[in-house]
Amino acid sequence: MTLSTPRAHTALGRLGRLTVAALLTATLGACMSSPGNGKYDGKDDPLPVKSQQEALDWARQIIAHVAQTTGARINAEPEIYGFNPCVGRNGEKAPDDRYTLDYGVHADVPDDQQNDVLRKVRDLLTGEGLKVTEYQEIPAGDPPAQPAAAFSARHPNSQYVVDVDSTGGHNRMSLAVRTPCLLPPSESAPPTTPAPTGTA
């Protein structure tokens, strides 16, 4: 289940959302909470409930927030995202259509500014309570043949992961969000934004 959407179609919507992104960020963890008000902090807790569209909107908001704060310019390449069935470590499946979402975009960032982006995203997300699980700057000195900046951080409650990495080639980074298992509402909620159109 892989989908991609031309960035141009969603650029205006994203800009609009940027203005509320900061406010949303403070509540992102809450968005991911369990169906009640309980904190999602254990494997036996109820799964967060979100429709696929809500999860997608949420991931877009996180990435827009990260991009705006770090100055990474999201480029016009298609979004890359997909919904995966949520499968247990030993292949267990539940009949409730639980799923995960991985979502990413690309940003044009000169090689010599990628470490700066990494530091900014680290400061931003640690300030918001996320735990950095991977942090690797491009070594100082001669420009490498292939820059390999790498960053991942996990939200302690919501368990979503934010990734910022150098990509193959130069002057470009990948910004991504990966979610834990989510549970769709029992009745399919209608999309909250116009449907993604087109393909890469």
Add this chain to the structure above:
Amino acid sequence: MSGVYELLVKFDPHGLRDAAKAWKALGHAVDTTGQRHRNQVNGPLQVSNGPDRPAWEGADATAARPYMVKTEVQMEIIRMESEAAALVLNTVAERMYQAQTNLINAVNRAVDAGLTVSGEGVITMPPPGKGEANDPEAQKARQQLGSEMKGFQDRIDAALKAAQTASDQGHSALVSLSANTLDPSREAGSLLTAKNNVAGIMRELDLVDPYMPDGKDPARNATWWKSLTPEQQETYITLDAARVGNLDGIPADARDRANRLVLDQKIDALEAGSASVFGLDQEAYDKRKATLKDIRTKLEESANERNETKQMFLLAIDPEAYGGDGRAIVATGNPDKASHTAVWVPGTGTELPGMPDQINRIRQFQRTAERQAGAGETVSVISYLGYDTPESIPEAGNPMRGVDGAEDMRRFSNGLRVAHGEPKTHLTWMAHSYGTFALGEAAKSAGGLHADDILALGSPGMGLGVIRAEQLNIDPEHVWIGTSTSDPIRVVSGTVLGSAPHIAGFGGNNIKVDTSGHAGYWTDDSESLKNIGKIIAKVPPTTGPKEDPLWGNIPH
């Protein structure tokens, strides 16, 4: 015979060829319509493609689906039978034209020799000349002419017989094609009947193609395929789908088309048959039928995808392989055109029923790699269930499954290289558990897999006698090992299936793994998964130290 002689002399192959062309056009039109039905109607309605494109559900959907499936089957039957009719007509035209050529040559040679050929094709000697009876030289020449006459007559008779045979075979073949297979009241088995009809026609016409390669050499397969016209390729895809679908080295889209036809034929045969017909118990029979249907439904998830990098390609399907465990190879993204191609070899316990989950996994790998790949680069990931995976942990101690699968794996890899051509794709072979052993067995011998990178996750060892990464026919710096600190494979790694690759001394690089257990390496939100994507995309992954063999399980 006189009528035949006259008919053959006047024979014009254009009539048959034009008729064949018309059948071909019908087959092509039905094929196009069938694909549109599959890609734009049935496929999108059957599967959910995101929040805005849910599957069609409810009572109407339940009632309509069987009808829609039957419609597609009927179009496949028309396509097959149209191709078969065209093949018959073209074959008869070609054989009769050859017979006509032989006939005319023989007649002309006879006339040139001074013989007379009647309107019935009978050769006669010229009357004796005056005084010939008393001329020994003339008698000798006449004797010689008589001998030649017999040879010419034999050639004429052979040509007439060949033409008659071609005509009779064509007649029988065409009669065996029947529109009854389209009877809407038939529940199942019509595709099987059509397939058997076609097989009968091939036998009727002695059309076991001596020129079709045996499949062992991908380069030869590719050369043969390229030598065919598009019409001939279409004929082979339709009428000899199982063989074409297995030919390493030919284009992925051709294999896909052939194998999807094979898949439909297999399902149809199961629907029409019974457990005893297939030599299975009822449970195994039901399971096989359900599995093939699941695979078909899964493949339809990309049915309306116009972007080739998101389409799925069925590169092999054989539910009877490996004693009924089954063989299947599926790609997401066209491997012939991808900048980066990765082949994923699963391990113990992965059999045909697990293919839909394997497809989810390769799509997950593909997206992860696409995010890491350079601008404009494309990624194809292939799930390779192309060896006899062990069913159980005890069976995983048996090295023979990996050993036996090595040659097929090398040939498949070679076929990927051949079908992709220049510039070469960046090719990664990656495997899990026993799959890493099978991969190692293939990589260590006969030139190996020609991979640019190799990734082994949760490996018990990478081949009998493989103690160093450099034995895998690859730069050891491009051998990547991932072993979770809590993976129980550590207990057996380095015992019977080769040295433990995560240990110092083996060489290669240990990637950083943040997941636990034996089957967590691709957990959706893990760093391990991101590293898998980076290796596929030729981006350096994060690494950890090799482990000390003296200290054993040293976390990294």
